[in-house]
Amino acid sequence: MAQVTAALIKDLRERTGVGMGKCKEALEEANGDIDLAISNLRKAGMASAVKKEGREAKEGTIGVGISDTAVGLVEVNAETDFVAKNDRFKQFVESISSDLAKTTPPSLDAFLQQNSSSDSSLTVDQHRATLVQTIGENIQVKRILVLPKDPKRSIGVYSHLGGKIVTVVEITGSSGEEALAKDIAMHVAAAAPDYLSPEQVPQEIVENEREIAKVQVKGKPEFVIDKIVEGKVNSFYDTSCLTRQKYIKDDSMTIAALVEKRGKEKGQPLVLANFIRWSVGQ
Numbered sequence: 177m178a179q180v181t182a183a184l185i186k187d188l189r190e191r192t193g194v195g196m197g198k199c200k201e202a203l204e205e206a207n208g209d210i211d212l213a214i215s216n217l218r219k220a221g222m223a224s225a226v227k228k229e230g231r232e233a234k235e236g237t238i239g240v241g242i243s244d245t246a247v248g249l250v251e252v253n254a255e256t257d258f259v260a261k262n263d264r265f266k267q268f269v270e271s272i273s274s275d276l277a278k279t280t281p282p283s284l285d286a287f288l289q290q291n292s293s294s295d296s297s298l299t300v301d302q303h304r305a306t307l308v309q310t311i312g313e314n315i316q317v318k319r320i321l322v323l324p325k326d327p328k329r330s331i332g333v334y335s336h337l338g339g340k341i342v343t344v345v346e347i348t349g350s351s352g353e354e355a356l357a358k359d360i361a362m363h364v365a366a367a368a369p370d371y372l373s374p375e376q377v378p379q380e381i382v383e384n385e386r387e388i389a390k391v392q393v394k395g396k397p398e399f400v401i402d403k404i405v406e407g408k409v410n411s412f413y414d415t416s417c418l419t420r421q422k423y424i425k426d427d428s429m430t431i432a433a434l435v436e437k438r439g440k441e442k443g444q445p446l447v448l449a450n451f452i453r454w455s456v457g458q
Contacts, residue, residue, distance in 0.1 A: 235259070
């Protein structure tokens with residue numbers, strides 16, 4: 177049995193909104209398996225919405241670089257929020273974000289070994305090391321992502337809370353739709369969808385939702401159960417899938433309807449192709 181620690185109980189509390197005592201009981205019954213505890217709480221009707229993660233474990237910033245050929249994201253972690261707000265730290269993030277978008281390296285390792293634009297005698301990793309020596313706190317480049325630009329693709333980027341959360345949305349079918357993509361990226365930051373569309377939800381996730389719904393309506397006639405279960409699965413899609421979510425700026429339409437409307441106005445079919453939502457410490 178995994179040890180049921182105070183930290184584990186707190187994590188379950190933050191993810192489910194259920195009281196500490198019930199979280200402790202659920203974890204003990206699940207032998208410390210937090211995912212099983214969440215499932216059991218949901219089956220008992222005690223937890224309806226569940227966050228994918230607890231609070232952010234690390235401090236830092238997600239930088240965004242934009243060049244003529246690409247959009248680049250880079251997460252840089254520090255030990256404290258105090259350092260993450262330091263001007264030298266911010267300048268480092270800004271510098272390497274710009275480098276990333278301009279050079280489009282194939283991997284994080286390759287990026288760390290390339291020359292820094294701030295000082296060509298140093299690699300990006302050596303530049304990071306000098307910052308560690310100057311500030312006196314561990315600083316790490318955790319991850320990167322490069323999105324190439326394309327004439328038939330529009331990329332929108334939204335940075336929230338000073339780079340604590342960064343979202344990106346890609347729309348295919350036309351260039352020039354960056355404003356729409358950015359509006360949807362803003363929606364993604366607020367609504368935090370898990371999947372792009374119902375078609376992208378893994379089948380085991382769907383079956384788990386069905387099982388939870390069946391347990392919740394146990395005892396009702398079979399034909400009623402089937403109808404209720406389908407309704408609950410569709411409600412799950414409406415909450416978890418970006419295309420099915422209500423647009424935060426106009427809840428009379430879904431995100432899919434928003435994109436379709438813009439496509440008709442432009443006379444070109446537009447497709448919401450991808451979204452990315454990064455948060456520091458994720």
